[in-house]
Amino acid sequence: MSKLMKHRSTCRICDQAQLVPVLSFGATPLANAFLSPKQLHEPELYFPLNVFLCERCGLVQLQDIVSPQLLFSDYLYASSTSPVFRAHFEVFAESVTTRFHLKSSSLVVDIGSNDGILLAPFQRLGIRVCGVDPAKTVATLARKHGIPTEIAFFSHTYAKKLRKKLGGADVITATNVFAHVDDIADIVKGVKHVLKPRGVFILEVPYLVDFLKQNIFDTVYHEHLSYFSVTALQYFFELQGLEVIDVEKVDTHGGSIRVYVTRGSAKYAAQPSVKEFVEKEEKLSLKSPKVYAAYERRIQHNKLALLQLLFDLKRAGKSIAGYGAPAKGNTLLNVFGIGPELLDYIVDDSPLKQGKFSPGKRIPVVNSAHLERCPPDYILIIAWNFASSIMKKNQAFHRAGGKFILPIPRPKVV
Ligand SMILES: [Zn+2]
Numbered sequence: 001m002s003k004l005m006k007h008r009s010t011c012r013i014c015d016q017a018q019l020v021p022v023l024s025f026g027a028t029p030l031a032n033a034f035l036s037p038k039q040l041h042e043p044e045l046y047f048p049l050n051v052f053l054c055e056r057c058g059l060v061q062l063q064d065i066v067s068p069q070l071l072f073s074d075y076l077y078a079s080s081t082s083p084v085f086r087a088h089f090e091v092f093a094e095s096v097t098t099r100f101h102l103k104s105s106s107l108v109v110d111i112g113s114n115d116g117i118l119l120a121p122f123q124r125l126g127i128r129v130c131g132v133d134p135a136k137t138v139a140t141l142a143r144k145h146g147i148p149t150e151i152a153f154f155s156h157t158y159a160k161k162l163r164k165k166l167g168g169a170d171v172i173t174a175t176n177v178f179a180h181v182d183d184i185a186d187i188v189k190g191v192k193h194v195l196k197p198r199g200v201f202i203l204e205v206p207y208l209v210d211f212l213k214q215n216i217f218d219t220v221y222h223e224h225l226s227y228f229s230v231t232a233l234q235y236f237f238e239l240q241g242l243e244v245i246d247v248e249k250v251d252t253h254g255g256s257i258r259v260y261v262t263r264g265s266a267k268y269a270a271q272p273s274v275k276e277f278v279e280k281e282e283k284l285s286l287k288s289p290k291v292y293a294a295y296e297r298r299i300q301h302n303k304l305a306l307l308q309l310l311f312d313l314k315r316a317g318k319s320i321a322g323y324g325a326p327a328k329g330n331t332l333l334n335v336f337g338i339g340p341e342l343l344d345y346i347v348d349d350s351p352l353k354q355g356k357f358s359p360g361k362r363i364p365v366v367n368s369a370h371l372e373r374c375p376p377d378y379i380l381i382i383a384w385n386f387a388s389s390i391m392k393k394n395q396a397f398h399r400a401g402g403k404f405i406l407p408i409p410r411p412k413v414v
Contacts, residue, residue: 002314005066006048011054012184012226013236022222022292023299028334030071031221031327033375034356034365042206044359046263047222049331051292058287060208060227062220065182068153071223072134072180084386085117089175093121096171100200102127106170106311107163111154111187112177114138116147123147130166131160137352159190168196175204176256179226182214188240191291192263201242201261202270205233208286209351210255214409217299217335218328219254229286230257230277237261248269253329254408255386303336306411310342313378318393322346324383325353325365332382332407334360343380347371371397378413380405 005314010017027046035044048064096102104126110119115138122129123146131149133139142149152158157282172191175230181187191201208229220227245268246260257277262268285291313320325348332338339361343373346358346365353365371379375397379389381404391404391414399406405413 002065004045004070005064006063007025008063008182010104011057011059012182013059013232013239014054014057016054016056019052019061020289020292021050022053022060022289023217023296025051025331025335027221028221028331029359030066031223031330031359032071033359034325034353035359035362036356040357040362046360049220049222049335051220051227053287053289053292054232055175055199055287055289058229058232058281059236060211060229060232060292062222062225064222065225066222068134068181072153082386084389088250089118090121092175092258093118093125096173096367097125097127100171100244102170104128105164107168108171108173109166109169111172111174111191112180113142113147113149114144116145116149118173118175119147120145130162132162133383154187154190156186156189156192156193157191164192168199169194170196170199172199172201173203174201176203176206176252178203179224179228180211182225182346184226184236185240188242192240192242195263197252197263198266198268199262200266202258203261204250204252204256204258207249207255207257208340209231209281209284212284212286212291214254215295215298215302216254216328216408217295218332218408219412221327221331223327228257229275230259231282231286233259234274234278243268243270244274245269247273247277252385302407302411306336306405307338308414309405309411310338310380314342318377319344320378320380321371322363322380322382323371323394324348324386325350325358326383329382330359330361333358333363340378344374344376345370346382368393375402377401378403378405380407382407384408 028049029044107128108122110131113133119129119131132154134153139149139151203227209225242261243264248258250256250258322343325346340363343363346363348365354367356365404414
């Protein structure tokens, strides 16, 4: 087991040992370990899924760390399958280019570049780009689309090689990556090595406040090791000798923050946003275990409400299907106990997941043509962050009397 998982006993940011357990989800399989029909006859690996709070720096975190090789080397999620994300990164690339005066000689490095979804719009703007991603499947897709991509885990050691190969970077981005890494200090050492003196490191992470406010417990899975507040990030970057100069709210993944970080010596003026976020977080008492106890009660309440609704529908002879097979869906299904006895199938637009079965609950994943052929009475929107586009796409289903079920922030039928 030791090679598959390790347990750390101190805080990922400040290294103190007295962490408070705040959420316990027992053991679940890996959220992206979809099973082929052949694998249905094999046992699945389950790993503990428990969340802790550090009262000193405010970091909410997992302490059981599944081997990154196991999690990310065979990563199936190609970001560009989502038009919502494509649009999001196009706007992002344009705003960064204007704000930091990027030119054709500038270099943008993206850590965890996936299929090149963020770098493609930078490249279209004429800027030199390089992606780094350990997942061969998605990195190869990026290369096919003409985005130079290194297949590797970004680390301090790797950063030295990269710097030699490409020179210094004007902008380094890490969107939805930072929460996935145990040794974030090592990543930042690498970032400092590659970044030019006035370069900017921009990271995007799901925001702890939205996680709490919207009851997004399903984003807890083994890949997500940290649940960040601005307070915790600021504490962390100060330890690394860097400065947070701006924070923006973005609406991906149910609510994220984009954080701009530079060397103190780069002398960018810190925007008022940084102080505003920290003050708001203080008012919410994000370092108090009480906040998380109340959260846990809300999640339990939602679990009972959703299961009651699904059981009642099944007893009334209704059929139910799921829509969307994102990783977080498998936390929802496994932690709430929703299996094939309740959902006939799950529709997902990614060809990489179609024909497979959801980890743990083993619900078949099919394409949207299947939904048209065998429409259910109800659709549980598992990919709730895309609820509006899913409902729009399935207007005909709704007009014909079909209903949607939203699991979050409270179970609701529409
Ligand atoms: Zn800490």
